[in-house]
Amino acid sequence: MTNNTCKVRFLSCGDSAVTVEFSKEMSEETNRKIRFLAAKIESDRIKGVLESVPTFCSMTVYFDPLVISRKKLEKRILKIINSYKESSVGKRRVFLIPVCYEGEYAPDMESVCDLTGLPKEEIVKIHTSTDYLIYMLGFLPGFPYLGGMDKRIEAPRLKSPRTVIPEGAVGIGGKQTGIYPLASPGGWRLIGRTPVRVYDPERAEPIVYKAGDYIRFYSINETEFEKIATSAPSVIEVREEG
Amino acid sequence: MAKITVISSGPLSTIQDEGRFGYMNTGFSPNGAMDSYSMRLANILVGNAPGNGVIEMTMIGMTMSFDSTAVIALTGADMQPEINGKLIKMYAACEVHKGDTLSLKAAVSGMRTYFAVAGGFDLSPVMGSMSTNLKCKLGGFCGRKLRAGDELPLRWDISLKIIGERGMIPENTYRSLVTVRVITGPQDDYFTVGGMKTFLTSEYTVSEKSARMGIRLDGDKIENKNGVDIISDGIATGAVQIPASGTPIIMMADRQTTGGYAKIANVISADLKIIAQARPGTKIRFQAVSEKEAVRLKNKEDSKLKALQYRMLYAI
Structure with missing residues (x-):
């Protein structure tokens, strides 16, 4: 059991938001604490708190200062943080994302093979053998900033970014890997594409995962891609553990 | 059903409301009116809830026509609004009739003008908001900026007799x-x-x-x-x-x-x-x-809007 040697800093973001900084460095432990605070803030329904955005090392809380003062809110947040125990973090959710690493779905696979010196099969094997922690969502709705990618498949971003990357593209950008939830410009090297819609505004939960959840990729072929894309692109399998 | 037809749209006219909240943790921008104060004033002037959906016009205004009686109000940048070629007041509820055309010009000062209609637009909110998210192509009218030919459905056709005369001193002196x-x-x-x-x-x-x-x-x-x-x-x-x-x-x-x-x-x-x-x-x-x-200062602004809302509601 960890106690709370964790000292947080409150950073002012104007009159209606405050950032709670847990650390200056990314770590799974920090992320667990942020996840705990995010869950507590959501379940406690503190009057005057509008919403909160967890990020790598901090969390920004948006509030109405005419309902709750910043001082009062900070006190409440400290109380929540002080009640943190490692065991108080709930189940681990792993979202299983099918990815086709073949043909037209993987336009940069060849360059990643060249840059890493690894054959395609090895890259797919490495890319699909880790549960990636979602540190935060940002840039685009549902764009996950994932941690934990194997160093062997790191590859620099493209020198000139693409103007359009299709929805569902899976890429590698430096030390990171991720999914483009909707069509967007971008500079990551595309090694595959998922037929599932991680972003669907028509679904009850437009984005299925949250910061603190995990993503696990698994390899499918082009026939399977077509099948999922036409039958049930909005259904995403999730594994709960612990 | 009553509707407004867009004749010309201006460079960037979108449906916006107070914003899309509760989804920032998944990466969605809040969107909503840039000048939320003017948006709220426009809504209050036609008897709507302050955070209702309005049209936000940018730099150059729209031209639109009405196919039924409606009560409208314009706030924000002065775009010299005219009905059938006759200048009308901003910051006041104004009745329009079947066949009327409202046309706006380029902003004299300021940047954004807000158009509210009594009863509001009959558009479905997406993720709790009517605001247009241009990047995700969702909300507002078909998830995009308005263009000529668009038909915006209205919830009610309503006359000024029902909501009463409403007006206030314009607050659109924008300095350089x-x-x-x-x-x-x-x-x-x-x-x-x-x-x-x-x-x-x-x-x-x-x-x-x-x-x-x-x-x-x-x-x-x-x-x-x-x-x-x-x-x-x-x-x-x-x-x-x-x-x-x-x-x-x-x-x-x-x-x-x-x-x-x-x-x-x-x-x-x-x-x-x-x-x-x-x-x-x-x-x-x-x-x-x-x-x-x-x-x-935030409290002062909120109190002012609330007072205005009550004053108009009870015609005091």
Whole structure:
């Protein structure tokens, strides 16, 4: 059991938001604490708190200062943080994302093979053998900033970014890997594409995962891609553990 | 069903309301009216809830026609509205009839004009909001800006007799030199004493490159200590981000929810309307105030809107 040697800093973001900084460095432990605070803030329904955005090392809380003062809110947040125990973090959710690493779905696979010196099969094997922690969502709705990618498949971003990357593209950008939830410009090297819609505004939960959840990729072929894309692109399998 | 037909749209006219909340943690910008104060006034003037869906026009106004009686109000930048060629007052409820045409021109001063109609638009909210998210192509009218030929369905056809005469003194004198109050932080410690001094004493100019995402400023570069890259964190509306170029960008309604540049200060809630109406070329000076002062000013603005709402509701 960890106690709370964790000292947080409150950073002012104007009159209606405050950032709670847990650390200056990314770590799974920090992320667990942020996840705990995010869950507590959501379940406690503190009057005057509008919403909160967890990020790598901090969390920004948006509030109405005419309902709750910043001082009062900070006190409440400290109380929540002080009640943190490692065991108080709930189940681990792993979202299983099918990815086709073949043909037209993987336009940069060849360059990643060249840059890493690894054959395609090895890259797919490495890319699909880790549960990636979602540190935060940002840039685009549902764009996950994932941690934990194997160093062997790191590859620099493209020198000139693409103007359009299709929805569902899976890429590698430096030390990171991720999914483009909707069509967007971008500079990551595309090694595959998922037929599932991680972003669907028509679904009850437009984005299925949250910061603190995990993503696990698994390899499918082009026939399977077509099948999922036409039958049930909005259904995403999730594994709960612990 | 009653509807409004768009005859010409202007460069950027979108349906906006008070914003899409509760989804920022998944990366959705809040969107919503840039000048939420003017939006609320327009709604109050036609008897709507203050946060209802309105049309936000940018720089140049629209032309539209009506196929039934309706009560409308215009607030924000003065675009010299005319009905069938006859000038009408802004900041007042105005009755229009079947066959009438409302036309607006370029803004005389300011940047954004708000059009509200009694009863509101009959459009389905997406994720709890009618605001248009241009990037995700959702909300508003078909998730995009309005264009000629669009038919906007109205909830009711309603006459002025029902909601009563409503009007107020226009609040759309927009100056070419404005002072904007800020609270320093969250990353004010990334900048040198000289950098902070530059920020608080220089005159900045609103750039042509400004958009609903952010208002870009040209002017003196703000000196940092060891770079401006931070580990990405949350962004509040009005955050003054200083990228590597050294000149500020004020993050607005269509901003990203997180960002990796240091933020030297945040515009106070009560002054966001000034930024929203600052057209390219407007000169801006920043002034640091305490949080207490910012909350007092926010309270003042909210109380004023509430009082106005009651005054009009009970015709007192």
